[in-house]
Amino acid sequence: MATLQSLDIRRRSASNEAPPQIRQNAMEVAKLIDVSKCIGCKACQAACLEWNDLKQEIGYTDGTYNNPTDLTPASWTVMRFTEYEHGDDLEWLIRKDGCMHCDDPGCLKACPAPGAIVQYTNGIVDFVSENCIGCGYCVKGCPFNVPRISKVDRKAYKCTLCSDRVSVGQAPACAKACPTQAIYFGSKQDMIVHAEHRITDLKSRGFKNAGLYNPPGVGGTHVMYVLHHADKPSLYAGLPDDPKISPMVGLWKGILKPISLAAIAFAGVFGFLHYITKGPNEVSEADQRKGDELAGGKHS
Amino acid sequence: MSENNVVSRYTTAARINHWITAVSLILLALSGMALFHPSLYFLTNLFGGGQMTRAVHPWIGVVLFFSFLGLFFRFFTLNLWNRDDTVWMKNLGAVINDREEGLPELGKYNAGQKLVFWGQSILILLLFGSGLVLWDVYFEAFTSIDQKRLSAVVHALCAIGAILIWIVHVYAAIWVKGTLRAMTRGSVTRGWSWKHHRKWFRQEVGKP
Numbered sequence: 059m060a061t062l063q064s065l066d067i068r069r070r071s072a073s074n075e076a077p078p079q080i081r082q083n084a085m086e087v088a089k090l091i092d093v094s095k096c097i098g099c100k101a102c103q104a105a106c107l108e109w110n111d112l113k114q115e116i117g118y119t120d121g122t123y124n125n126p127t128d129l130t131p132a133s134w135t136v137m138r139f140t141e142y143e144h145g146d147d148l149e150w151l152i153r154k155d156g157c158m159h160c161d162d163p164g165c166l167k168a169c170p171a172p173g174a175i176v177q178y179t180n181g182i183v184d185f186v187s188e189n190c191i192g193c194g195y196c197v198k199g200c201p202f203n204v205p206r207i208s209k210v211d212r213k214a215y216k217c218t219l220c221s222d223r224v225s226v227g228q229a230p231a232c233a234k235a236c237p238t239q240a241i242y243f244g245s246k247q248d249m250i251v252h253a254e255h256r257i258t259d260l261k262s263r264g265f266k267n268a269g270l271y272n273p274p275g276v277g278g279t280h281v282m283y284v285l286h287h288a289d290k291p292s293l294y295a296g297l298p299d300d301p302k303i304s305p306m307v308g309l310w311k312g313i314l315k316p317i318s319l320a321a322i323a324f325a326g327v328f329g330f331l332h333y334i335t336k337g338p339n340e341v342s343e344a345d346q347r348k349g350d351e352l353a354g355g356k357h358s
Numbered sequence: 359m360s361e362n363n364v365v366s367r368y369t370t371a372a373r374i375n376h377w378i379t380a381v382s383l384i385l386l387a388l389s390g391m392a393l394f395h396p397s398l399y400f401l402t403n404l405f406g407g408g409q410m411t412r413a414v415h416p417w418i419g420v421v422l423f424f425s426f427l428g429l430f431f432r433f434f435t436l437n438l439w440n441r442d443d444t445v446w447m448k449n450l451g452a453v454i455n456d457r458e459e460g461l462p463e464l465g466k467y468n469a470g471q472k473l474v475f476w477g478q479s480i481l482i483l484l485l486f487g488s489g490l491v492l493w494d495v496y497f498e499a500f501t502s503i504d505q506k507r508l509s510a511v512v513h514a515l516c517a518i519g520a521i522l523i524w525i526v527h528v529y530a531a532i533w534v535k536g537t538l539r540a541m542t543r544g545s546v547t548r549g550w551s552w553k554h555h556r557k558w559f560r561q562e563v564g565k566p
C-alpha cells in the first residue's frame with residue numbers, strides 16, 4: 059500500500075507545478091458501502107469520532123434517527139435514514155453519508171490555497187488543514203455538499219478515508235467497526251468485483267434495479283455504494299442522481315482565470331504602447347494663454 | 359504659479375473621499391486576485407498570509423462600498439449623459455490621438471470619465487452584493503450553495519471589470535498631463551481647463 063508521502067501526490071489544490079510521476083505502481087483504493095446490509099447502528103460514526111479523536115457537541119433530536127442531523131466539522135460521517143413507501147411496502151433506506159473521494163474532486167478544483175487539498179495517487183482526497191484559509195470555496199466546489207467549515211477555527215473538515223490508517227496498510231476505522239460488514243475496503247478493482255457479487259445476490263432476491271453507485275460525472279468515486287434502487291439514487295436522502303462539478307464552478311475555475319489575466323495584461327500593455335507611441339497629452343502654450351484670457355487676462 | 363492662476367476642481371473632503379476609495383479598491387484588487395489565481399497567491403503575503411487575506415478582504419469591501427457611495431452622491435448629477443457625450447464617444451479615435459479640436463466643449467466630465475463613473479457604480483454594487491453572499495463568516499446561512507456558486511462567478515467577473523476600468527482611469531490620469539493635481543492638490547491649471555473642460559471652465563469663471 060502507498061506510503062502517502064510526497065511521492066504519492068497526484069493533485070494539489072491551487073498549484074501549477076507538475077506532481078511527481080516516478081512511482082508507477084500506485085494502487086487505487088476504494089471503500090464499498092453496501093447499503094442493503096446496513097442496519098443503521100452508527101458504529102461507524104462512533105468509530106470515526108474515536109479514531110480521529112473528535113468530539114461531536116451534543117445537539118438536539120429532530121424526531122428522526124438522523125443524529126446528528128447533518129455532517130458537521132466533527133462528524134465526518136452520518137447515517138441518513140429514509141422511509142421509502144411504495145405500494146403497500148415500506149423500506150427503510152439507511153445511507154452512510156460522507157466524502158465520496160471523487161476521482162475528479164470539485165473541492166480541490168475550487169480551493170484557492172496551494173496544498174490545502176491534495177489527492178493521493180491511491181485516490182484519497184485529503185484536506186491539509188495547516189494550509190486551509192477557511193474561504194469555503196470547497197463547499198461550493200463539492201457536488202455532494204460534504205465539507206464543513208468549523209466556526210471555531212474556520213478550517214474545512216471532512217472524511218479523510220483514514221488516510222493515516224490506509225498509509226500503514228489498515229482499513230478505515232468505520233470499515234473495521236461495522237458489525238454487519240456493510241463496509242468493505244480494498245483496491246478499487248476488488249471492490250467493483252465484490253459489488254458485482256452483491257448485486258447479483260440482490261437481483262436474485264427481487265431487487266431488479268440493484269446496482270453500483272460509482273458516478274462517472276465525477277470520474278468515479280473512491281467511496282462507492284451498493285444500492286438496491288440504483289436507478290433512483292436520490293431516494294437515499296438526496297444522493298445526487300448524476301453528480302457533476304457545477305458548470306458555474308467549471309467557468310469560475312476554468313476559462314475565467316486565463317481570460318481575466320490576459321485581459322488585464324492586455325490593458326496594461328496597450329496603455330504602455332499608447333504612451334510610448336503617442337506621447338503624453340500636454341497643454342500647449344496656446345491653450346494656457348487662452349485659458350488665462352478667459353479667466354481675466356492675467357498671464358502666469 | 360500662484361494660487362489665483364489655477365481653477366479649483368475638488369474640495370478637500372472630496373479628495374479625501376476619493377483617496378479612501380482608491381486605496382481600498384487597490385487593496386481589494388490585490389487581496390482578491392491573490393485568491394483568484396494560484397500564480398498570484400503570493401500576494402497574500404502583503405496581508406499577513408492566506409487566512410488574514412480571506413478575513414480582511416470583505417471588510418475592506420465594506421469600506422470601499424460606503425466610501426464609493428459618498429463619491430456617488432457627490433458626483434452623479436455631474437455625470438448624467440448628454441448629447442455632447444455621444445458626439446465625443448463617436449470621436450473616441452480622435453481623442454486618443456490627442457486631436458480634440460473639433461469636438462464640443464465639455465462640462466466637468468467627458469464621456470469617458472462618465473463611463474468610468476457609471477461602470478464602477480454598477481460593478482461595485484454587484485461586487486458588494488455578491489461579496490456578501492460569499493462572506494461565509496457572517497452570511498453563510500442566508501443563501502444556498504447554488505446561489506453562492508453564481509455569486510462567485512459574478513464576483514470574479516465584476517472584479518475583473520472593475521480592475522480593467524481602474525486601469526483605464528489611472529492611465530487617463532497619467533496620459534493627460536496636469537490631471538493628477540486635481541486629486542493631489544484639488545486644483546488644475548487654466549490651460550488644462552481650457553483644453554479639456556472648457557464649458558465647465560466658463561461656468562467656473564462666470565461664478566461670482
Ligand code: HEM
Pocket residue numbers: 170193310383386387389390391393394395411412413414415416417418419420422423482485486488489490492493494510513514517518520521
Ligand atoms: C464591495 C465589497 C466586497 C465584498 C464584501 C467582497 C467580499 C469578498 C469575499 C467574501 C470573497 C471570498 C474570499 C474572502 O472571504 O475573502 C471575495 C473574493 C474576491 N474578491 Fe471581493 N469583495 C468586495 C469587493 C471587491 C472588489 C472591489 C474587488 C476587485 C476590484 C474584489 C475582488 C475579489 C476577487 C478577485 C476575489 C477572488 C474571487 C475568486 O476567487 O474567484 N472584491 N470578495
Ligand code: SF4
Pocket residue numbers: 071168169170171174175185189190191192193194195196197205207213214
Ligand atoms: S476552506 Fe480551506 S480547504 Fe476549503 S477551499 Fe478554502 S482553503 Fe481550500
Ligand code: SF4
Pocket residue numbers: 156157158159160163164165166183199200201202203204205216
Ligand atoms: S465528495 Fe466533495 S469533498 Fe469529497 S472529494 Fe468529492 S468534491 Fe471533495
